[in-house]
Amino acid sequence: MLTYLVRRLALIVFVAVGVSTLLFVLVRLSGDAAALMAPADASPEVIASTRARFGLDQPLAVQYLNTVTANFTLDFGQSFMFSLPASQMVFERLGPSLWIVLPPLVISLLGALSIGIYASLRPSRLSGRSLMVVTFLFDGVPYFWLAMLLVLVFSINLQWLPATGNAGFSALVIPWTVLSIYGLATLSRLTRGQLLDAFTEGHVITARSKGLSPARVLLLHALPTALPPVLAWLGIQFSLMFSALLILEPLLNYNGLGALLVGSVSNRDFPVIQASVFSLAVLITVMNILMDTIVRTVDPRLRTKAAH
Amino acid sequence: MNSTATPQNSAAPEPAPVPRSTSRGREILGRVWAAPMGRIAVLMITALVLVACFAELIATHNPTDQVLTATNEPPSWMGGEGGHLLGTDPLGRDVFSRILVGLRLSLLIGFLTATATAVIGLTLGLLAGYYERFVGGFLMRMADIQFAVPFAAVGIALAAFAGPSVVLLMLVLAFWGWTNYARTIVSSVQQTKRLDFVTAARTTGASPVRVLVRHITPNVLGPVIILWSTSVGTLILVESSLSLLGLGVQPPGFSLGSMLADAQKTLRLAWWSAVFPGVGITLVVIAFNLLGDSLRDAFNPSLSSLAENDPELT
Numbered sequence: 001m002l003t004y005l006v007r008r009l010a011l012i013v014f015v016a017v018g019v020s021t022l023l024f025v026l027v028r029l030s031g032d033a034a035a036l037m038a039p040a041d042a043s044p045e046v047i048a049s050t051r052a053r054f055g056l057d058q059p060l061a062v063q064y065l066n067t068v069t070a071n072f073t074l075d076f077g078q079s080f081m082f083s084l085p086a087s088q089m090v091f092e093r094l095g096p097s098l099w100i101v102l103p104p105l106v107i108s109l110l111g112a113l114s115i116g117i118y119a120s121l122r123p124s125r126l127s128g129r130s131l132m133v134v135t136f137l138f139d140g141v142p143y144f145w146l147a148m149l150l151v152l153v154f155s156i157n158l159q160w161l162p163a164t165g166n167a168g169f170s171a172l173v174i175p176w177t178v179l180s181i182y183g184l185a186t187l188s189r190l191t192r193g194q195l196l197d198a199f200t201e202g203h204v205i206t207a208r209s210k211g212l213s214p215a216r217v218l219l220l221h222a223l224p225t226a227l228p229p230v231l232a233w234l235g236i237q238f239s240l241m242f243s244a245l246l247i248l249e250p251l252l253n254y255n256g257l258g259a260l261l262v263g264s265v266s267n268r269d270f271p272v273i274q275a276s277v278f279s280l281a282v283l284i285t286v287m288n289i290l291m292d293t294i295v296r297t298v299d300p301r302l303r304t305k306a307a308h
Numbered sequence: 309m310n311s312t313a314t315p316q317n318s319a320a321p322e323p324a325p326v327p328r329s330t331s332r333g334r335e336i337l338g339r340v341w342a343a344p345m346g347r348i349a350v351l352m353i354t355a356l357v358l359v360a361c362f363a364e365l366i367a368t369h370n371p372t373d374q375v376l377t378a379t380n381e382p383p384s385w386m387g388g389e390g391g392h393l394l395g396t397d398p399l400g401r402d403v404f405s406r407i408l409v410g411l412r413l414s415l416l417i418g419f420l421t422a423t424a425t426a427v428i429g430l431t432l433g434l435l436a437g438y439y440e441r442f443v444g445g446f447l448m449r450m451a452d453i454q455f456a457v458p459f460a461a462v463g464i465a466l467a468a469f470a471g472p473s474v475v476l477l478m479l480v481l482a483f484w485g486w487t488n489y490a491r492t493i494v495s496s497v498q499q500t501k502r503l504d505f506v507t508a509a510r511t512t513g514a515s516p517v518r519v520l521v522r523h524i525t526p527n528v529l530g531p532v533i534i535l536w537s538t539s540v541g542t543l544i545l546v547e548s549s550l551s552l553l554g555l556g557v558q559p560p561g562f563s564l565g566s567m568l569a570d571a572q573k574t575l576r577l578a579w580w581s582a583v584f585p586g587v588g589i590t591l592v593v594i595a596f597n598l599l600g601d602s603l604r605d606a607f608n609p610s611l612s613s614l615a616e617n618d619p620e621l622t
Contacts, residue, residue, distance in 0.1 A: 011452065014449065014452070014453070015452060015453050015456045018449075018450075018452075018453035018456075019453060019456065019457055022453065022457070026462075026465065026466065136594070136597070136598075137594060139593075139594075139597060140541070140590050140591075140593040140594035140597055141590050141593075142545050142548060142549070142586060142589050142590065142593070144548070144549055144552055144568070145568060145582075145586035145589065145590070148568070148571075148572060148575060148582055148586070149583065149586070151575065152575055152579050152582070152583075156575060156576055239455075239456070239458060242458055243458035243459065243460045243461070244549075246458065246460040246461060246464065246553075247460065247549045247550075247552055247553065250552075250553065251552060251572070261461060261464065262464060262553060265464050265465055265467075273465055276461075277457065277461050277462075277465065280457070280458060280461060281453075281456040281457045282456075284455075284456045284457075284458070285456045288455075288456075
């Protein structure tokens with residue numbers, strides 16, 4: 001377990017270095033880094049002072065080392081637009097973004113388990129099949145279009161909900177609904193598939209044939225077999241939802257990390273871009289490691305494999 | 309399409325056994341066509357492609373004509389004037405005709421990007437699996453990094469630095485998507501290369517390229533084709549979502565996604581110009597998801613109801 005944890009922590013460091021490198025290369029590839037990092041339509045003097053301020057007149061290797069070490073101390077420089085530390089701006093937006101991602105993540109997991117269990121117990125009945133058809137159709141619905149439809153119906157026509165902004169609980173209803181459906185569609189299909197596979201496994205058939213109640217078979221034998229891939233997918237769903245935030249937050253005028261990143265890209269606010277992408281990457285990695293660890297704890301097959 | 313492999317006798321509940329003489333590809337296509345889900349997918353995609361190819365013939369209006377006297381006209385069945393089946397947008401352009409023509413660019417972006425991604429992913433996955441230690445280790449660590457950075461973040465940053473361009477976007481998407489393929493096939497490449505027939509080929513002096521292309525690729529092609537088919541829909545979604553931020557297809561060109569982006573600002577005035585392009589995207593994505601699912605069943609008959617009836621498995 002200890003080696004496992006050490007390796008996972010090394011992965012975080014590795015991803016952090018990798019992302020810093022990626023950003024470094026991207027910026028250098030797209031031309032004069034100083035012109036890029038300076039605010040849009042800056043004068044030559046401003047570009048020259050930017051070059052000096054960011055040490056862009058130094059050799060590339062020195063620049064690279066400076067960037068990576070600075071990123072590790074979460075020092076991304078001052079925002080051009082707001083003259084605040086970029087890392088502080090990112091941390092302030094992280095809370096609101098997590099607040100629209102985490103509840104749908106929990107809702108999708110619980111909902112997917114209920115739908116998946118129900119549908120897997122009735123795989124050939126009409127109810128089970130039609131549930132799967134519905135989730136399949138929702139899987140094809142673009143989340144951003146769904147958000148637009150909900151705004152159209154509930155904000156514009158019925159005026160039940162505010163269309164936009166961080167206006168308290170009611171403004172969260174639309175993003176929560178959209179992201180929950182986004183997660184539910186894939187996750188419930190996965191849960192059902194895994195459960196159906198689990199029902200054909202030897203130990204589950206044994207449990208059933210020795211006369212355990214269907215509930216015990218399901219909860220103690222089939223579900224633990226089916227759960228690991230579902231939980232692993234939850235980690236992927238987390239990163240998918242964070243990607244969706246980049247589109248949803250500007251669409252719904254919600255002030256989270258996604259809107260910050262998109263806004264700072266159009267302002268060419270380079271320190272903020274760097275800080276947001278870096279934090280996003282680390283956050284997603286941590287979340288996936290968390291899920292991976294949970295999967296390991298839940299799944300006895302992996303535990304024995306790790307002991308070897 | 310492939311009538312030889314469809315059940316000749318519809319009274320029998322089990323699908324007819326596929327003749328051994330047909331090639332693997334025909335067998336798979338036959339299984340897809342034999343399943344109702346697969347048949348719906350094939351028909352839907354054929355219809356969508358035909359519509360996209362002959363869009364101008366079906367269109368009722370010129371899709372780029374701006375008629376400023378007929379802006380935000382509701383659909384004709386809602387009492388709108390001018391015979392606009394799905395209404396007009398805020399610039400007076402016919403929404404129905406634009407959907408038909410916009411579908412072409414959306415499908416093209418999806419097909420081309422998905423194919424490029426599949427080629428890159430297959431190549432890197434083969435290399436990573438064949439040269440396990442260094443190349444494989446390096447590529448898989450790269451995949452770990454890419455996995456942690458949402459594509460949208462990269463696409464947005466790049467478009468902002470280099471200017472919005474669809475070609476650039478497609479290139480980046482193609483280079484970003486390889487990890488899915490590589491992760492999926494790398495372990496089966498590792499397993500296949502240790503099988504006897506591969507060792508035999510190697511000892512008779514086959515070059516690594518020949519071994520990879522002739523002997524290993526056929527064994528990992530199934531997952532690649534499945535991933536390809538679902539990724540067409542996903543890529544059309546990604547293009548549409550980036551269009552919402554103004555980073556997708558640039559005017560005068562338009563795709564279903566950029567139509568949504570235009571309509572987003574005038575949701576209050578002309579809901580039809582936002583709703584119907586979205587229906588189009590949804591149909592495309594559902595069609596390719598269906599195809600992906602039926603391909604998955606066709607490649608793994610043990611998972612579907614074929615299991616009891618397939619003579620090759622018992």
